[in-house]
Amino acid sequence: MQEDKDVELYEYQKELAKEGCDGANVIILAPTNSGKTYVASRIIQIHLRRQKAQKKLARVVFLVENEALAFQQGKVFAEQLAAYRTKVFTGSVQSVKGQFLRDHLAELDILVATAQILVNDLTSGKIQSLNEFSLIVFDECHHSYNDHVFNAILRNYLDMKLNSKDDAEDLPQIVGMTASLGVSGSTDDEKGINHMKRIMANMDARFLCTVRTHDNLESLKKHMSSPIEELVAVKPRENDVFKEKVLDAAIEIEKHVNKHVAKKRRTLTDSQKATFKVPVNIIGTEQFSQWISDFVQSIAEVDASLGRILNPCREHLEAYSKSLLLHRDARTKDALHVLETFIDEFNIVPPLEEMDSTLVNIYEEMTITYQVNEDGSENPKLVRMGQILNEILVFNANARGIIFVKTRELADALVKWINESDKLKVLNANIFVGQSVGSSRGGMTKCRQRDALECFKGGLHRVIIATSVAEEGLDIHKCNLVIRYEHVTNEIARLQSRGRARAEHSRYFVISEEVSGILEKEKKNQRCEELMNTLVPRLQEYLENSANSWDSERRHMQLQMKKELECKVEERRLNVIDEMEFKCLNCGSFICSSRNIKCIKRAHHIIIDPEAYKRLNLQRDTPYFTEPEDIAYGGRLFCAEISCQKWLGSVCTYNDIDFPLINLKAFKVVNSNGVGKKFKRWKNVPCEIDAFTPEDLNNLTEDRLAKQIENP
Structure with a gap:
């Protein structure tokens, strides 16, 4: 010792x-x-x-x-x-x-x-x-x-x-x-x-x-150290051809939504009718993303035939909106890549429904009429950020910088932009994001995170593009430059990200479009920070003198x-429903009853009903995550309906038995009155999901052995 x-x-x-x-x-x-x-x-x-x-x-x-x-x-x-x-x-x-x-x-x-x-x-x-x-x-x-x-x-x-x-x-x-x-x-x-x-x-x-x-x-x-702060307002693109083409595609989808909603108008509530009006004028904004959330909730409520038409429309509108969001902050080629990736995944299943084919045709028409080289407009925000990077980092080999962004997709796009730029590629940008999703979906493993920080410290990478995971706590090398790019949250994040600018004479920038409201939000965060600094001594005086x-x-x-917590628990208890049906959100096919869903490790929800395998396709693959007690997660799960085949989750292997591991976002949950609803979190689903017990495992193992004996 x-x-x-x-x-x-x-x-x-x-x-x-x-x-x-x-x-x-x-x-x-x-x-x-x-x-x-x-x-x-x-x-x-x-x-x-x-x-x-x-x-x-x-x-x-x-x-x-x-x-x-x-x-x-x-x-x-x-x-x-x-x-x-x-x-x-x-x-x-x-x-x-x-x-x-x-x-x-x-x-x-x-x-x-x-x-x-x-x-x-x-x-x-x-x-x-x-x-x-x-x-x-x-x-x-x-x-x-x-x-x-x-x-x-x-x-x-x-x-x-x-x-x-x-x-x-x-x-x-x-x-x-x-x-x-x-x-x-x-x-x-x-x-x-x-x-x-x-x-x-x-x-x-x-x-x-x-x-x-x-x-x-x-x-x-x-x-x-207190960095020098600067808020940078930038004008949006002029003559935005890509945005015009995406709007044209969205308007075409809107026409089809309106046509099919009109056919079912008598069966819809006023709220559903209002939600099904596509706000094309705000596509490519956070407000449109919120509308998408409301739209998919209404899709879960309507009958399967209308849902089967509207859900792919929703998917395409969401993809177009995501591409515009990225186009706003990155290059047009990055935005196009988002659409190309989406359509490739959508086309994995050959379109058997008329609406699916129509949506693919709309996309193809858009790409035929739009050529990247026709749109010569650079992103003014990237031009300005490039000037800042060039001024502070490029000619100082010992200088380091962090650019904070909202999403992994934007982080990845900015890394490519820097590393493909003749003037900036000397910085050898790298990404730094969280571990909450697998590396195949843009996340980073612990080892990759550690290596990224070590390479940043050593100078192999002189700038990192990071999501909020790098804002607090982590021991990141002293930075000469911190940029918050089109992303501010609250006064705490403001203080912590500024704290990354530890080098002498460091700089802190917030870069945003003039009309986005981001800069005003940063000014409010500054006022909130100043207020906290004023209130802390007052609070301390009270704590000590009283x-x-x-x-x-x-x-x-x-x-x-x-x-308050006990009231929430009691409210949930009173609203618990004994049994609900889980159906494919896309086509409305019944998959399983809530009674046949069990929870492993208080987090992962599996289907234990052998009959459900007839309604699902399981694709096994190398596990992306393993745990002790013979549990592994990997593969993909699809709806077996031939005209649907949508992704519904992955595969959980427990004691050498494969179980469907469902992703709640791909389902609608239907009560005994036939009313469907979409849930983002399991804790909000109004039915009890029991834990998967050793007894459940024994029963399933015995059933499988019995069937093997019956059908050798």
């Missing part, structure tokens, strides 16, 4: 750590790059020393949102707290190494884990209680709001506290860390204070710890939140 050396901190970091080291529940609020992880290391060290000296439970769990953060923070603790036993637990650690959080509690001092891992073990009962830990640290604790995974853990904690009869002496200490609590997008003082109080109540925090003494503030400033009042108010808020 190595010597337990004190974690060394700057004086301002010691100020941040004080109340946490004293054992209080706290939120540590400090700027990006101020060393909050080192502050947490010191709190953890003091806590473990104190608990061990008093011969009490000494076990810390440090919770993060994603895998990359888990390994990064785990490395810091292994270095700073070498005298203690530290291990990282994530989904991949469990699936690849078969190492589970619950199995290592007794032998470890510090467990760094993605929050969902702990939620799963608490839900399954494999970890009985949060009392298994003496300290819980939440990284980026501003997320502990609404339905975030952090709150699932904190609700468990608050239940223990509120149900306790003895002042909850055995509860673990809670520490949260963040660069900004935010004000929930409000510029109103009272709403901003209430937002911060709610997060503190969720965390059961007694103190809000910031750097406040004059000398420490001066020291903190020396370790921070400690008893805060204790009472905090408990009252916690009781109110508990009551």
Whole structure:
């Protein structure tokens, strides 16, 4: 065992750590790059020393949102707290190494884990209680709001506290860390204070710890950098031929929608009639994407014959809109690629329905009449961004830059644009996106993320195009340039992305079209950030000068939140339907009953009805994801209706048995009255889906063996 050396901190970091080291529940609020992880290391060290000296439970769990953060923070603790036993637990650690959080509690001092891992073990009962830990640290604790995974853990904690009869002496200490609590997008003082109080109540925090003494503030400033900010408004394209051609195609689809809706007009509600009016004038905007969501919901409600016509129309309109969104921010060739990819997938099944053939003809007519070389207009936003990249990065081999965008598709398009540009290709751009989808759908594996950051640090890639996954927490090399490109969210993201511009004399740009509203939103975020900075001292004064009042108010808020949650649970219980039918959204074919759907690992929904195989086509493939206990996910699932054959999900292999793994987005769910509805999330489906049990597996295995004996 190595010597337990004190974690060394700057004086301002010691100020941040004080109340946490004293054992209080706290939120540590400090700027990006101020060393909050080192502050947490010191709190953890003091806590473990104190608990061990008093011969009490000494076990810390440090919770993060994603895998990359888990390994990064785990490395810091292994270095700073070498005298203690530290291990990282994530989904991949469990699936690849078969190492589970619950199995290592007794032998470890510090467990760094993605929050969902702990939620799963608490839900399954494999970890009985949060009392298994003496300290819980939440990284980026501003997320502990609404339905975030952090709150699932904190609700468990608050239940223990509120149900306790003895002042909850055995509860673990809670520490949260963040660069900004935010004000929930409000510029109103009272709403901003209430937002911060709610997060503190969720965390059961007694103190809000910031750097406040004059000398420490001066020291903190020396370790921070404030980039020069600039908002860049750019005029849209002139003579946009591509947009005109896409609009022509959308208008043709609109005519067919109107014709078929008119035939069924008497059977439709006023709401459905209104929704089925295609707003062609806003195609290629976020508003159109919202209309698509409403449109598909109405498709789920109407009869199968009309749905079979409208759903492919919806798919094509959505593809045209996505291409225009990309065209707005990238090159025309990138937008065309979106359409080409979509139509290739659509044509995998030869069009057997008249509407399918009509839609393909509309696309072909558009591409025949439009040639890329006819549209000589460059994207003015790319021209301006190219000038900025050229000015700040191209001629400085040591300079680095990050461009934040909204979608993976745009990130990929900008990487290609830079690397195909004669002036910019020296930057050798790379992408940095999340792991939430497989690499085949644009996501990145843990290894690819790590390699991307290492190559960025080493200079192989001098600019990375990133989605929001790179905004917070990750230790990214000092940047000379940060650009938010047609994408701003809230005051917290603004603060964190600016924090990436750590190099001296760094620059921060927001680039957007003049009419998009993005720049106005950024200005509002700036006002929200300034408001938070004003409100924090006021809140601290209340917490410290009215400690008893805060204790009472905090408990009252916690009781109110508990009551609200119980009401939601009861409302769902009262609205639960015994049985519902799951039908193909595209053609309306019956696939299975809700009684024949089971849930594996509290996340994956499989069909266990052998008869359903007659209504489905399963294509096996190399698994894209594996888990312990003989579970693998891979392959593709299709509707067996010959004129449909739409993708419905993938394949789950469990104990050498293949099960259809359904994707909820591809289904409509129909009640006993024949009313269909589309759901985005399983938790909103109003029927109970039971867990897949060993008994279910045994029954299915026995049934298969019996059939093999009957039909050798």
